[in-house]
Amino acid sequence: KSGFIAIIGRPNVGKSTFMNRVIGQKIAIMSDKPQTTRNKIQGVLTQDDAQIVFIDTPGIHKPKHRLGDFMVKVAENTLNEVDAVIFMINAKEGYGKGDQYILDRLQQVKRPVFLIINKIDLIHPDDLFPLIEKYKDKYDFEEVIPISALQGNNVTRLLDVIKSHL
Ligand code: GDP
Ligand code: MG
Numbered sequence: 001k002s003g004f005i006a007i008i009g010r011p012n013v014g015k016s017t018f019m020n021r022v023i024g025q026k027i028a029i030m031s032d033k034p035q036t037t038r039n040k041i042q043g044v045l046t047q048d049d050a051q052i053v054f055i056d057t058p059g060i061h062k063p064k065h066r067l068g069d070f071m072v073k074v075a076e077n078t079l080n081e082v083d084a085v086i087f088m089i090n091a092k093e094g095y096g097k098g099d100q101y102i103l104d105r106l107q108q109v110k111r112p113v114f115l116i117i118n119k120i121d122l123i124h125p126d127d128l129f130p131l132i133e134k135y136k137d138k139y140d141f142e143e144v145i146p147i148s149a150l151q152g153n154n155v156t157r158l159l160d161v162i163k164s165h166l
Pocket of ligand 1: 013
């Protein structure tokens with residue numbers, strides 16, 4: 001199996017940490033410089049049964065100027081060309097304004113979208129369920145998977161879910 005997965009999410013939610021964990025190299029951090037390209041490959045995961053290319057889609061975030069509107073369109077097109085989209089959030093921060101903007105853009109996306117709730121090591125388990133309910137209310141996610149990219153919890157399960165959609 002092989003395919004492309006787009007990773008989106010606000011800065012600091014843990015996208016690079018996740019990439020470094022699954023790829024096992026410091027690729028994501030090294031490619032974290034400001035970019036002018038519309039998409040960048042974060043990393044390629046090669047396993048016996050699968051090859052997954054992870055791409056970052058920066059243009060989907062709230063535009064700061066008019067040129068940004070065009071970038072948002074480009075980003076939406078990209079998200080319709082991948083096999084699935086990972087929308088990563090920070091469990092500790094909860095639902096925010098920036099999330100709603102991205103979820104609105106995701107309404108134009110016809111590919112499966114997985115909600116990845118990262119940094120679950122920072123919250124009390126009792127706080128997880130209300131958080132999931134809050135987001136499920138806002139968007140029809142294909143899957144909702146809580147992980148800790150830093151500690152590795154549930155990351156294998158996330159990869160299995162991704163593979164099942166390739
Ligand atoms: P990015 O901007 O989305 O690429 O976020 P980074 O991967 O650079 O992570 C931002 C910060 O969050 C770093 O200090 C990470 O160590 C931390 N971080 C990432 N994932 C986790 C996690 O699962 N748990 C905790 N406690 N911290 C995390
Ligand atoms: Mg990063």
